[in-house]
Amino acid sequence: MDTPEINRRQRQKLGYTYTFLSDPKVEVIRRYDLLHHGAGPKGTDIARPAEFFIDSNGIIRWVNLTENIAVRARPEQVLEAFELTEQPASR
Protein backbone atom coordinates (compact mmCIF):
# COMPACT_ATOMS: atom_id res chain seq x y z
CA MET A 1 0.00 0.00 0.00
CA ASP A 2 1.49 3.30 -1.07
CA THR A 3 2.15 5.89 1.63
CA PRO A 4 1.13 9.56 1.20
CA GLU A 5 4.79 10.32 0.47
CA ILE A 6 4.96 7.82 -2.40
CA ASN A 7 1.63 9.16 -3.68
CA ARG A 8 2.94 12.71 -3.56
CA ARG A 9 6.03 11.87 -5.60
CA GLN A 10 4.24 9.68 -8.12
CA ARG A 11 1.46 12.23 -8.53
CA GLN A 12 4.05 14.92 -9.22
CA LYS A 13 6.02 12.72 -11.59
CA LEU A 14 2.96 11.73 -13.61
CA GLY A 15 1.47 15.22 -13.53
CA TYR A 16 -1.88 14.25 -12.01
CA THR A 17 -3.89 16.94 -10.28
CA TYR A 18 -6.54 14.92 -8.49
CA THR A 19 -6.48 13.69 -4.92
CA PHE A 20 -4.60 10.53 -4.04
CA LEU A 21 -5.65 8.87 -0.80
CA SER A 22 -3.64 6.33 1.12
CA ASP A 23 -5.25 3.42 2.97
CA PRO A 24 -2.27 1.83 4.73
CA LYS A 25 -4.42 -0.24 7.11
CA VAL A 26 -6.73 -1.34 4.26
CA GLU A 27 -9.68 -0.13 6.36
CA VAL A 28 -11.66 1.55 3.60
CA ILE A 29 -10.76 -1.19 1.14
CA ARG A 30 -12.20 -3.68 3.64
CA ARG A 31 -15.30 -1.58 4.28
CA TYR A 32 -15.96 -1.48 0.53
CA ASP A 33 -15.34 -5.27 0.35
CA LEU A 34 -12.52 -4.79 -2.15
CA LEU A 35 -9.75 -6.61 -0.32
CA HIS A 36 -7.52 -8.79 -2.48
CA HIS A 37 -5.90 -10.91 0.18
CA GLY A 38 -2.17 -11.49 -0.27
CA ALA A 39 -2.04 -10.11 -3.83
CA GLY A 40 0.38 -7.28 -3.08
CA PRO A 41 4.16 -7.26 -2.93
CA LYS A 42 5.44 -9.91 -0.49
CA GLY A 43 1.94 -11.25 0.07
CA THR A 44 0.50 -8.04 1.48
CA ASP A 45 -3.20 -7.27 1.24
CA ILE A 46 -4.15 -4.77 -1.46
CA ALA A 47 -7.31 -3.61 -3.22
CA ARG A 48 -8.83 -5.34 -6.20
CA PRO A 49 -9.28 -2.78 -8.98
CA ALA A 50 -12.63 -1.00 -8.68
CA GLU A 51 -14.19 2.25 -9.87
CA PHE A 52 -17.17 4.12 -8.40
CA PHE A 53 -18.86 7.26 -9.63
CA ILE A 54 -20.55 9.25 -6.88
CA ASP A 55 -22.94 12.15 -7.45
CA SER A 56 -23.10 15.42 -5.52
CA ASN A 57 -25.45 13.84 -2.98
CA GLY A 58 -22.96 11.08 -2.21
CA ILE A 59 -25.05 8.46 -4.04
CA ILE A 60 -23.23 5.85 -6.13
CA ARG A 61 -24.37 6.16 -9.73
CA TRP A 62 -21.99 3.76 -11.45
CA VAL A 63 -19.78 0.85 -10.34
CA ASN A 64 -17.16 -1.08 -12.26
CA LEU A 65 -15.83 -4.26 -10.67
CA THR A 66 -13.56 -5.90 -13.20
CA GLU A 67 -13.33 -9.67 -13.58
CA ASN A 68 -9.79 -9.44 -14.92
CA ILE A 69 -7.12 -7.34 -13.25
CA ALA A 70 -5.80 -6.29 -16.67
CA VAL A 71 -9.19 -4.90 -17.71
CA ARG A 72 -9.97 -1.46 -16.27
CA ALA A 73 -12.61 1.18 -16.87
CA ARG A 74 -11.94 3.18 -20.04
CA PRO A 75 -12.03 6.97 -20.02
CA GLU A 76 -15.18 7.02 -22.18
CA GLN A 77 -16.96 4.77 -19.65
CA VAL A 78 -16.13 7.20 -16.88
CA LEU A 79 -17.33 10.14 -19.00
CA GLU A 80 -20.60 8.28 -19.62
CA ALA A 81 -20.90 7.75 -15.89
CA PHE A 82 -20.38 11.46 -15.40
CA GLU A 83 -23.20 12.25 -17.83
CA LEU A 84 -25.35 9.87 -15.80
CA THR A 85 -24.72 11.86 -12.65
CA GLU A 86 -25.86 15.04 -14.40
CA GLN A 87 -29.33 13.53 -14.66
CA PRO A 88 -31.55 13.25 -11.58
CA ALA A 89 -31.49 9.83 -9.87
CA SER A 90 -34.26 7.59 -11.14
CA ARG A 91 -34.98 6.04 -7.78
Place this chain on the structure above:
Amino acid sequence: MSTTGKKSWNWSLWIGFLFALAGFLSYTFFAQFPITRDFPWANLLFFAVGGILLVLGLFRAFGKPQVYRGKIFGAILATLGILMFAFFSYVFFYVLRQVPPSTGAPRVGQKAPEFTLSNQDGKEVSLSDLVGRSKAVALIFYRGFW
Protein backbone atom coordinates in the same frame (compact mmCIF):
# COMPACT_ATOMS: atom_id res chain seq x y z
CA MET B 1 25.91 -30.67 -35.78
CA SER B 2 28.43 -32.07 -38.24
CA THR B 3 28.97 -31.21 -41.90
CA THR B 4 25.83 -29.13 -42.24
CA GLY B 5 27.49 -26.69 -44.56
CA LYS B 6 25.42 -27.67 -47.56
CA LYS B 7 22.10 -27.46 -45.76
CA SER B 8 19.94 -24.34 -45.92
CA TRP B 9 19.32 -22.12 -42.95
CA ASN B 10 15.89 -22.96 -41.56
CA TRP B 11 14.87 -19.32 -41.12
CA SER B 12 11.24 -20.08 -40.43
CA LEU B 13 12.15 -21.73 -37.10
CA TRP B 14 14.10 -18.74 -35.86
CA ILE B 15 11.67 -16.09 -37.10
CA GLY B 16 8.80 -18.14 -35.68
CA PHE B 17 10.56 -18.32 -32.34
CA LEU B 18 11.16 -14.56 -32.38
CA PHE B 19 7.45 -13.97 -33.02
CA ALA B 20 6.56 -16.23 -30.09
CA LEU B 21 9.07 -14.38 -27.91
CA ALA B 22 7.58 -11.05 -28.97
CA GLY B 23 4.12 -12.33 -28.08
CA PHE B 24 5.41 -13.41 -24.70
CA LEU B 25 7.23 -10.20 -23.77
CA SER B 26 5.19 -7.41 -25.35
CA TYR B 27 2.09 -7.30 -23.15
CA THR B 28 3.41 -4.47 -20.98
CA PHE B 29 3.63 -2.40 -24.17
CA PHE B 30 0.18 -3.37 -25.48
CA ALA B 31 -1.35 -2.86 -22.03
CA GLN B 32 -1.07 0.88 -22.68
CA PHE B 33 -3.93 0.71 -25.19
CA PRO B 34 -7.35 -0.46 -23.97
CA ILE B 35 -8.08 -2.44 -27.14
CA THR B 36 -4.98 -4.62 -26.80
CA ARG B 37 -5.06 -4.56 -22.98
CA ASP B 38 -8.56 -5.85 -22.30
CA PHE B 39 -8.02 -8.80 -24.61
CA PRO B 40 -4.45 -9.65 -25.74
CA TRP B 41 -5.22 -9.65 -29.50
CA ALA B 42 -1.79 -8.40 -30.45
CA ASN B 43 0.02 -10.96 -28.32
CA LEU B 44 -2.13 -13.82 -29.59
CA LEU B 45 -1.45 -12.67 -33.16
CA PHE B 46 2.29 -12.80 -32.52
CA PHE B 47 1.90 -16.29 -31.05
CA ALA B 48 -0.22 -17.40 -34.03
CA VAL B 49 2.31 -16.19 -36.62
CA GLY B 50 5.12 -17.68 -34.55
CA GLY B 51 3.31 -21.00 -34.30
CA ILE B 52 2.68 -21.19 -38.06
CA LEU B 53 6.32 -20.43 -38.84
CA LEU B 54 7.58 -22.92 -36.26
CA VAL B 55 5.34 -25.66 -37.67
CA LEU B 56 6.51 -24.80 -41.18
CA GLY B 57 10.11 -24.94 -40.00
CA LEU B 58 9.59 -28.31 -38.33
CA PHE B 59 7.99 -29.72 -41.50
CA ARG B 60 11.06 -28.59 -43.41
CA ALA B 61 13.51 -29.94 -40.84
CA PHE B 62 11.89 -33.34 -40.53
CA GLY B 63 10.39 -33.62 -44.02
CA LYS B 64 13.46 -32.56 -45.97
CA PRO B 65 16.34 -33.17 -43.57
CA GLN B 66 18.74 -33.37 -46.53
CA VAL B 67 17.87 -29.76 -47.45
CA TYR B 68 17.10 -28.03 -44.16
CA ARG B 69 18.67 -27.96 -40.76
CA GLY B 70 16.82 -27.78 -37.50
CA LYS B 71 15.75 -31.21 -36.27
CA ILE B 72 17.23 -30.60 -32.83
CA PHE B 73 17.09 -26.86 -32.32
CA GLY B 74 13.75 -26.79 -34.14
CA ALA B 75 12.31 -29.12 -31.53
CA ILE B 76 13.85 -27.00 -28.76
CA LEU B 77 12.54 -23.70 -30.17
CA ALA B 78 9.08 -25.16 -30.77
CA THR B 79 8.95 -26.48 -27.20
CA LEU B 80 10.01 -23.10 -25.82
CA GLY B 81 7.36 -21.43 -27.99
CA ILE B 82 4.66 -23.74 -26.66
CA LEU B 83 5.82 -23.16 -23.07
CA MET B 84 5.73 -19.38 -23.53
CA PHE B 85 2.25 -19.56 -25.04
CA ALA B 86 1.04 -21.83 -22.24
CA PHE B 87 2.46 -19.58 -19.53
CA PHE B 88 1.07 -16.43 -21.15
CA SER B 89 -2.39 -17.98 -21.44
CA TYR B 90 -2.25 -19.26 -17.88
CA VAL B 91 -1.40 -15.81 -16.52
CA PHE B 92 -3.83 -13.84 -18.67
CA PHE B 93 -6.81 -16.20 -18.67
CA TYR B 94 -6.43 -17.65 -15.19
CA VAL B 95 -4.15 -15.73 -12.78
CA LEU B 96 -5.43 -12.26 -13.72
CA ARG B 97 -9.02 -13.46 -13.28
CA GLN B 98 -8.46 -14.54 -9.68
CA VAL B 99 -10.25 -11.46 -8.38
CA PRO B 100 -12.26 -11.64 -5.14
CA PRO B 101 -16.04 -11.59 -5.75
CA SER B 102 -16.60 -8.41 -3.68
CA THR B 103 -20.27 -9.28 -3.19
CA GLY B 104 -20.45 -6.83 -0.30
CA ALA B 105 -19.19 -3.88 -2.34
CA PRO B 106 -21.45 -0.79 -2.35
CA ARG B 107 -23.97 -0.83 -5.20
CA VAL B 108 -25.54 1.68 -7.53
CA GLY B 109 -28.20 3.71 -5.72
CA GLN B 110 -26.57 3.32 -2.30
CA LYS B 111 -24.89 6.08 -0.42
CA ALA B 112 -21.11 5.70 -0.70
CA PRO B 113 -19.77 4.69 2.73
CA GLU B 114 -18.04 7.62 4.39
CA PHE B 115 -14.32 7.47 5.17
CA THR B 116 -11.37 9.69 6.05
CA LEU B 117 -7.86 9.04 4.71
CA SER B 118 -4.59 10.90 4.26
CA ASN B 119 -4.08 12.60 0.92
CA GLN B 120 -0.75 12.94 -0.87
CA ASP B 121 0.30 15.78 1.46
CA GLY B 122 -0.57 13.83 4.61
CA LYS B 123 -3.73 15.87 5.14
CA GLU B 124 -6.87 14.07 6.28
CA VAL B 125 -9.58 14.11 3.61
CA SER B 126 -13.12 12.77 3.95
CA LEU B 127 -15.25 11.50 1.11
CA SER B 128 -17.88 14.02 2.16
CA ASP B 129 -15.32 16.86 1.67
CA LEU B 130 -14.72 15.69 -1.89
CA VAL B 131 -18.43 15.20 -2.62
CA GLY B 132 -19.28 18.57 -1.10
CA ARG B 133 -16.96 20.57 -3.29
CA SER B 134 -17.50 18.76 -6.62
CA LYS B 135 -20.22 17.99 -9.09
CA ALA B 136 -19.26 14.34 -8.87
CA VAL B 137 -16.48 12.14 -7.55
CA ALA B 138 -14.75 9.28 -9.33
CA LEU B 139 -13.49 6.95 -6.61
CA ILE B 140 -10.84 4.63 -8.01
CA PHE B 141 -9.23 1.75 -6.17
CA TYR B 142 -6.04 0.65 -7.87
CA ARG B 143 -2.98 -1.45 -7.15
CA GLY B 144 0.34 0.35 -7.01
CA PHE B 145 -0.17 2.92 -9.80
CA TRP B 146 -1.75 0.63 -12.33
